[in-house]
Amino acid sequence: MILNILGNVLITIGVIFLFLGALGIFRMPDVYSRMQAGTKATTLGALSTVIGVGILQPEWFWKTLLIAIFIAISNPISSHALARGSHKIGIKPFMKKEGLDSYENVSIEEEK
Amino acid sequence: MIYIYAAFIILAVFFAVLRGLLGPTTSDRVVALDNLTTISTAGLVLLGFVFQRFIYIDVSLIYGVLSFVGVLTIARYLEGGL
Amino acid sequence: MIYYITSILLVLIGMYAVLVKKNLIKIVIGLSIVDNGIHLLLIAIGYVKNGTAPIFSKAGLQPNQMVDPVPQALVLTAIVIGLAVTAVALSLIIRLYDHHKTLNINKIRKLKW
Amino acid sequence: MSPVHFIAVPLFAAFLIPLIGKVSKELVKIIPGIVLLYLSYLSISLFPIGVNRPIVEIIAGFNPPFGITLYYGPIAAFLTTLITLVGFVIWLYSYKFIIREPTEKYYMLFMMLITGSTGIVLTGDIFNLFVFFEITSIAAYSLTAFLRDRDGAEAAFKYLLIGSFASTFFLLAIAIIYANIHTLNLADIASKIKDIPLTTRLFILILIIIGLGIESEMFPLNGWAPDAYSQAPSPVGAVFGGIVVKAAIYSLMRIIFLMFHTADVLHFLVVMGVITLLIAEMSAMKQQQIKRMLAFSSIGQMGLVIIAFGVGTEPSVRAAMFQMFNHALIKSLLFFAAGYLVFHSGSKKISALDGLGHDKPITSFFFAFGALAIIGLPPFSGFWSKLYILLSVADAGLMVPVVLILISSIIEAVYYLRVVSRLYFYKEEATDVRRTPVSGLVAMGILTVVILIVGFYPNLILHWMTPAANDLLDKAAYIKFGLFH
Amino acid sequence: MRKVIAILLLIIIGYYSIDTILKIPFGEGVKGVGKHYLESTIKETGAVNSVTAIVVSYRGFDTLGEVTVLFLAATGLGAILYDKKGKKRSLQNASLIVKTSSKIIYPLIALLGAYVFVHGHLTPGGGFQGGAIIATGVLLMFISYRSFETNHKALSIIESLAGMTFVTIGFAGLIYGTSFLQNILPFGIPGELFSAGIIPLIYVAVGFKVGAELTALLDNLLKTIK
Amino acid sequence: MSRFIFSFGIFFLIWLGFTSSFHYQEVIVGAFLSLILAFLSYKSFTERGLFYLNPKRLFYIIKYLAVFTIALVKANFDVARRVINPKLPINPGIVTYHTSLKSDTAKMFLANSITLTPGTLTVDVIDDKLYIHWIDVISEDPETIYNEIGKDFEEILKEIFR
Amino acid sequence: MSWLMIIVVVLSVVLIIAALFAVYQKDLLLAVIGTSAVSVVLSVLFYILQAPDVALTEAAIGVALTTIIFVITIKKTKRFEE
DSSP, X not given: OXXXXXXXXXXXXXXXXXXXXXXXXXXXXXXXXHHHHHHHHHHHHHHHHHHHHHHHSGGGHHHHHHHHHHHHHHHHHHHHHHHHHHHHTTOOOOOSSTTOBTTTTOOOOOOO | OHHHHHHHHHHHHHHHHHHHHHOSSHHHHHHXXXXXXXXXXXXXXXXXXXXXXXXXXXXXXXXXXXXXHHHHHHHHHHTTOO | OHHHHHHHHHHHHHHHHHHHOOBHHHHHHHHHHHHHHHHHHHHHHHOBTTOBOSBXXXXXXXXXXXXXXXXXXXXXXXXXXHHHHHHXXXXXXXXXXXXXXXXXXXXXXXXXX | OOTTHHHHHHHHHHHHHHHHHHHOHHHHHHHHHHHHHHHHHHHHHHHHHHHHSOEEEESTTOOTTTSOEEEEOHHHHHHHHHHHHHHHHHHHHHHHHOOSSOHHHHHHHHHHHHHHHHHHHHBOBHHHHHHHHHHHHHHHHHXXXXXXXXXXXXXXXXXXXXXXXXXXXXXXXXXXHHHHHOOOBHHHHHHHGGGSOHHHHHHHHHHHHHHHHTTTTOGGGOTHHXXXXXXXXXXXXXXXXXXXXXXXXXXXXXXXXXXXXXXXXXXHHHHHHHHHHHHHHHHHHHXXXXXXXHHHHHHHHHHHHHHHHHHOSHHHHHHHHHHHHHHHHHHHXXXXXXXXXXXXXXXSBGGGGTTHHHHSHHHHHHHHHHHHHHHTOTTSHHHHHHHHHHHHHHHTTOHHHHHHHHHHHHHHHHHHHHHHHHHHHOOOOOOOOOXXXXXXXXXXXXXXXXXXXXXXXXXXXXXXXXXHHHHHHOHHHHHHHHHHO | OHXXXXXXXXXXXXXXXXXXXXXXXXXXXXXXXXXXXXXXXHHXXXXXXXXXXXXXXXXXXXXXXXXXXXXXXXXXXXXXXXXXTOOEEOOOOOOHHHHHHHHHHHHHHHHHHHHHHHTTXXXXXXXXXXXXXXXXXXXXXXXXXXXXXOOHHHHHHHHHHHHHHHHHHHHHHHHHSSSTTOOOSXXXXXXXXXXSXXXXXXXXXXXHHHHHHXXXXXXXXXXXXX | OHHHXXXXXXXXXXXXXXXXXXXXXXXXXXXXXXXXXXXXXXXXXXXXGGGGGSHHHHHHHHHHHHHHHHHHHHHHHHHHHHHHOTTSOOBOEXXXXXXXXXXXXXXXXXXXXXXXXXXXXXXXXXXXXEEXXXXXXXXXXXXXXXXXXXXXXXXXXXXXXX | OOHHHHHHHHHXXXXXXXXXXXXXXXXXXXXHXXXXXXXXXXXXXXXXXXXXXXXXXXXXXXIIIIHHHHHHHHHHSOSBOO
């Protein structure tokens, strides 16, 4: 019973955060802020949804946990790679004050 | 309950797609795609739960893994790697 | 019903790309969209209302609640074939680009099209 | 001893070749020959059995319509024999002709092309037919683009585009068939086709004609053929003309005769055949390049075959089969000879062939021989098949096609003789010292001998054509054997 | 002009296909061949997953063809993009995070692929999917490390051996049973890992083959010609 | 050797997670596959091997997970706040963060954690510098950056990867 | 109309939009992202149609491999349509 409620609550939270993440990437001003909103909210959203299902259905728990772990590892990585890529093709972050971009003059060093 | 979940997920998909269509830069659209796949991964788990079939979870797992590689490839292309 | 209409629309969009677009990669994208449409059509044909996947993974599943497995098997084969065709097409494109330095179909006219 | 060897053995060889390639490059070249020799032996020894009573080979131990079956009837027996024999000769020719790397991949693709073609001929299941079609076409695309210094990639891309469109239509047709009658076995479909509403059936027919017509070079769908033939290496041109088209046309006819055997459809076929024939022969007349000319001529011959099938009487189908046999041999011979002629003259143009008849007498002789045979002069084998087609079409009372076929024959004679006359009656100082390799000459010699023998004793082949024609026309027997073996 | 013709053509095709397809009843029970398959999958093949049973057993010949198609694609790609001068991948450096994480994730993806093709007869998935997943894992390494190389010889040997295994299993059915690709092994208890006769064997072979082929294909495609 | 055993163990655990079953056949096949895979990839999979199983490190790993979860939840409420009310004051910029971690894996975990915590996103890692997109740059002083962004994680990670 | 039906309708609309996006976009990379999105949505549809096998295959081949080989080809050739 408690597990049931807990699971449903987790799923609800997760779904809401999935929605917020999507809303975030829609409303934020520039790519990097969108990425921030997108990554964080969807990661938590997906994690909590998946684990919620795992709690509702105990024999699924281990597999859902694996999915959750995988999402938690992979999401920030793809986000980071995208951010790096965006910066490399010259998308400037939205800044209120000039000169806050300390990454601007860093180039990719060659692999040894 | 299920209606609430469905509503939120539909809204999430809607906004992600909207960003994908509008997004001024390529990265925006890739972010939208990444978001869409994450939403789908979670959504598939939920759907599997609704259909009450344990084996459906496999799809979701593989989905997460592979869409990650896909997005990473596009990101690597963007930064001039690949 | 909606599946049928969607799939036919996909097929038509893909065919439009193949027939009208001048860019080689765009044409291949069109082909893959056409393929996708037909796959959706096949799966929709095999669907049974309130059915479940044709996998007897737990007790109590009856064959009469299941969807048709045959179209699914066909689509599996068709997807793999589609991948193979796409790969070959793209490799041809790479070679064409090496030779002509363009992807525009109108500019690759050594042979009559 | 079972027909499944025709598919499994070349496939096994294709998988084996890379392993052998690690050991010896020379062995790679020999293995396809051994395999094809074995298959030829097999086809000849199975031939009498298959002609008497169709062998229905069950795959994976499930009875039709649940499992896939191979239907080795008289017509399949005849076509597999043709494919394996022509395939063997083509291998012999390729042995010295394909010297460009990666030869290993060439032979792998070649083996899989053989697999696909025999698969198309043998299979008794419509989706399996689709799979083998894809195998054949993908191998054909890759082989078309095999040579890097020509516009092969362009021709191959064009071919691929049209081919994938075709396969899409075919898949759509399969989907609709399955949705309506829930079966995929050809015999089963044939017995249930009446359950499909008429308009749906018509739509399926159109889809199938588009889908399979492309590989069989039917009129509006043959845009790929001239480019593919002319840009591919010569043996591959022979493969297309001698093997792929034959298998494709057979599958088209098999499906039409099984599912849509009505007078209207047959008339439509005749009309399409006539248009194909005329347009192809006209275009062939205009060509400057020898291989393009051969390609158009090949399309024209296929038009002739389609007309003969479309007439749909027993003698006409027999004549069509005979024509297919002749065309496979003669067109291969022409492609072989043209390959070395192009090689010696260093140009694909017809005008560059001046005087090669004196410089390279043997190759030129083979070309001239093939040209005379395909025009249909007695005593070559082409004469008999054309004669029988004309007689059977006239018997069916279709006088207009007869006249048109005769006209097209005259056109054909004109452009072939033009090339031959260039070979012999123009003088030019030739400087090419390279010799035509023996294996190529042997390959051409074998074909020449067969053509001559068949020319003098056409009944040798025609005798076997009667059961083949009946096999195609007798739908009831196909259903009976295909379903209840 | 071309556009107008294309659109007219599409309208005609669209009209007739919609007309035809809307006549097909949607979602009304399984009939014909499919019904038989559903009812007798476990009895006749021992597999729990009917789709797998159809793909590998009932229509096993299609799968042989499918494997051939992929093999053909890899071979054809090799032939089309062949270059005498040898080829090299040109890659810029990936960031440290991507590199480190792909090192960790890559074996896990391979394990997932192995899981998918070993369990083909029990859960969704099978040889093709497993092979594709493994190839994707290798691709992850390709795009992260410039110096990561696969052993081409080993790949082509795996490819050949796996393909030959498939055909040999087929011939074993012909020799010890009655027909090509026939099951000659006991079915076991449906639902267990070691069940369903030759299906897992074939799927393992297919998995290795597809994995090796797709890896070779991607490698070929990634290497520049210059 | 310890690396080999460690990777084998991890793979085997994950396999068990995949199958969710202790049937003897699954276990045998899983052990076999994990063995092969561990043999092929243990060199790249882990740098340290069994070293992580030290009880003290395990304790820190658990602590890390707890801190991480709290930070993630906090980050999400932050995102929610910003999304619902986009008028909130923001001052985005990319700042440099100096880390004292040595191991690559540690840096990766630090970067990922930073990405998932409030208002920050790792753009690149070069040597010991992390370039971080910060949605609300309070100050450009390295000390403040260190304290605001990654202090908690870095201290725990230092213990784990010591 | 059940909640599942609504999801299906939304996904179908997204599918068509993504396909149109892929066809009309002049930037080939974006077109490829569009096809990738088509595959993502399609695979969810397969899942809803109770075909996990196909959904899995589509995820493995459509979402990941096809996208990747397209991206590689674009890298090897040219990104923008003339």
